[in-house]
Amino acid sequence: MHTARLWVRSILFITLTWMMAPVALANQNTLLIVGDSLxxxxxxxxxxxxxxxxxxxxxxxxxxxxNVVNASIxxxxxxxxxRRLPGLLADNSPDIVVIxxxxxxxxxxxxxxxxxxxxxxxxxxxxxxxxxxxxxxxxIPPNYGQRYTQxxxxxxxxxxxxxxxxxxPFFLQGVYDQEGMMQDDGIHPSAEAQPKLLENVxxxxxxxxx
Numbered sequence: 459m460h461t462a463r464l465w466v467r468s469i470l471f472i473t474l475t476w477m478m479a480p481v482a483l484a485n486q487n488t489l490l491i492v493g494d495s496l497x498x499x500x501x502x503x504x505x506x507x508x509x510x511x512x513x514x515x516x517x518x519x520x521x522x523x524x525n526v527v528n529a530s531i532x533x534x535x536x537x538x539x540x541r542r543l544p545g546l547l548a549d550n551s552p553d554i555v556v557i558x559x560x561x562x563x564x565x566x567x568x569x570x571x572x573x574x575x576x577x578x579x580x581x582x583x584x585x586x587x588x589x590x591x592x593x594x595x596x597x598i599p600p601n602y603g604q605r606y607t608q609x610x611x612x613x614x615x616x617x618x619x620x621x622x623x624x625x626x627p628f629f630l631q632g633v634y635d636q637e638g639m640m641q642d643d644g645i646h647p648s649a650e651a652q653p654k655l656l657e658n659v660x661x662x663x664x665x666x667x668x
Contacts, residue, residue, distance in 0.1 A: 485523050488550050489667075492539050492580070493530035493558030493594070496629060496655070500532050500646045508655040512663075515656070521667055527552070535562050536576030543580050547587045554666050555584045556659070558594040558629060560613065565598060565645075570609040574617065581621045590666050593618055594626040594659065626662045629655065 491497050491509055499507030509528040516524045529546050531538070539559045547555075557580055563573045577593070584591040595614035598607055618625035630647070632654055633639045639651040647655060 487524045487554075488552040489524050489526050489554045489556065490546060490550050490552035490589075491526065491528045491530055491556045491558065492534075492543060492546065493528075493556070494534040494562050495530075495532035495646060496561065497528065497530035497556075497558045498532045498534075499652065501641050502647075502649045502652060506649045506652050508652040508659070511652060511656045512659070515660070516667075524667060530558065533562060534559060535566075535568070536560055536573050536580070537563075540576045540579045540583075543583050547583065547589070552584075552587075552589050554590050554592060554663075556592045556594060556663070557581070557584070558596075560610075561596045561598070564596065564602070564610045567602070567606070570606070570613055573610070574613045577613065577617055578621070581617060581623055585621070590624070591621070592624045592626065592659075592663060592666060594629045597628055597630070624662050624666060626659050629658055631658055633658075 489512075497507075497509060499509070504510060507528075509526055509530070513524075513526040516522060516526070527550050529542070529550075536559045539557070543555075546552075557577065559580075560573055560577060563576075581591045581593065593614055595611075597611045600607055602610075614625060615627075617623065633647050633651045636651075639648055639654065640646065641648050
C-alpha cells in the first residue's frame with residue numbers, strides 16, 4: 459500500500475511538472491543583440507559590458523522574464539550579420555532584435571547602398587520572423603569626407619522610416635568625444651562608457667519591452 463502511494467505521488471509530480479513547463483517557457487522573452495565589437499564590448503570585462511548591464515537592469519526592474527542573448531562579434535559587418543541572422547532567429551526565437559551594425563562597413567569605406575541593402579535585409583528577416591527590430595544608428599569620423607559621412611549617417615533614419623523601425627539615433631552619443639570614455643585606440647568605448655551606451659539605447663528599447 460505504501461509503495462502504491464509513492465507511485466501515485468511520483469506520477470502526479472511528473473504530470474504537474476510537465477503541465478507547468480510550457481507555462482514557464484511561455485513567460486520567457488528573448489532579446490537578441492546582433493552587433494560588432496561595440497556590443498561585444500571589446501577590451502571591456504564582460505560583467506561591465508552594456509549588454510550585461512542591460513540584463514541586470516531588466517532583472518532589477520521587474521522584467522526578469524526577458525533574457526538577453528548577445529550574439530555580437532568583433533569585426534562584424536552588415537554582410538556577416540545578414541548571413542548569420544537566419545540561424546540566430548531559428549535558434550533563439552527572439553521577440554526583439556537589436557541590430558547594431560554598420561560601423562565596420564563605414565570605417566572600411568563600403569558603398570552606402572550596400573550597407574543599406576544589408577541592413578534592410580536584416581530588418582525584413584526580423585519582421586518576417588514575427589519579432590520587433592530596433593536599429594542602432596552609427597556615424598563615422600569626418601576625415602572620410604563630408605559626402606560619404608553624410609550618406610552613411612543617413613542610412614539609419616532612412617531605414618527606420620521605411621520599415622517603421624525604432625531607432626537609436628547615435629549609439630556613441632556622449633561617448634566618442636568625452637574624456638575617459640574611449641579606449642586608447644580611439645575606436646572602442648571604455649568600461650566607463652558602458653553605462654552611457656545603455657542609457658543611449660534604453661529610451662528606445664524600454665517601450666518595446668511592454
